[in-house]
Amino acid sequence: MSQTTRLFIAAPLPEELKKYFSEQAGRYKHEAIRQVPIDNLHLTLYFIGNVPASQLDTIQDVTAHMAQQFAPFTLQLEAIEPGPKPRSPRLIWARFKSHDVFAQLSRSLTQALSAEPPLSREPKPHVTLARFRKDRPVPHNLEPFHPHYPVTLEVNEIAVWHSELGSPHPRYSILQRYPLTG
Numbered sequence: 001m002s003q004t005t006r007l008f009i010a011a012p013l014p015e016e017l018k019k020y021f022s023e024q025a026g027r028y029k030h031e032a033i034r035q036v037p038i039d040n041l042h043l044t045l046y047f048i049g050n051v052p053a054s055q056l057d058t059i060q061d062v063t064a065h066m067a068q069q070f071a072p073f074t075l076q077l078e079a080i081e082p083g084p085k086p087r088s089p090r091l092i093w094a095r096f097k098s099h100d101v102f103a104q105l106s107r108s109l110t111q112a113l114s115a116e117p118p119l120s121r122e123p124k125p126h127v128t129l130a131r132f133r134k135d136r137p138v139p140h141n142l143e144p145f146h147p148h149y150p151v152t153l154e155v156n157e158i159a160v161w162h163s164e165l166g167s168p169h170p171r172y173s174i175l176q177r178y179p180l181t182g
């Protein structure tokens with residue numbers, strides 16, 4: 001049996017933004033809310049999943065090629081709130097305003113790396129800050145937070161990440177970074 005590896009493509013975050021998100025997530029105090037460790041925070045572009053380890057080179061080549069097609073872009077934070085569905089949330093996320101370049105980059109990676117047809121729905125730029133435990137009552141009445149000052153994320157690189165499932169948290173590591181140079 002060939003060895004498999006669990007991968008995803010995401011943009012790393014600057015240290016200050018990770019600190020900011022971690023502090024904001026820490027305001028949500030509830031027994032069901034489990035904060036994502038600060039070093040795991042990232043902006044997902046495409047989740048690849050388990051693939052034969054032999055595909056890693058091709059995935060890295062595709063990601064490098066894509067990074068050369070796109071110029072850096074800036075996302076603006078819209079809210080920190082329960083998501084992804086307001087009526088049945090499973091997590092707390094930092095949701096950015098939708099952005100054409102993010103959507104195009106995410107779609108292009110999906111198309112290049114997946115046999116599946118691309119999603120018809122708009123991929124939402126977000127950072128997951130906390131997840132709800134399934135073995136605890138679902139928290140209610142969590143207040144969204146809309147900063148009245150600008151919070152931005154400059155996406156100037158993307159990376160191939162390795163994910164190792166574990167409890168209570170998966171362990172993520174960056175395998176290779178690619179600056180956006182398009």
Ligand code: 3AM
Pocket residue numbers: 008042043044047049126127128163
């Ligand atoms: O950026 P977030 O936290 O939304 O939810 C997982 C995380 O996204 C997502 O991939 C990112 C890195 O783990 N993910 C995990 N399993 C997934 C799956 N089976 C998945 N996305 C889609 N399908």
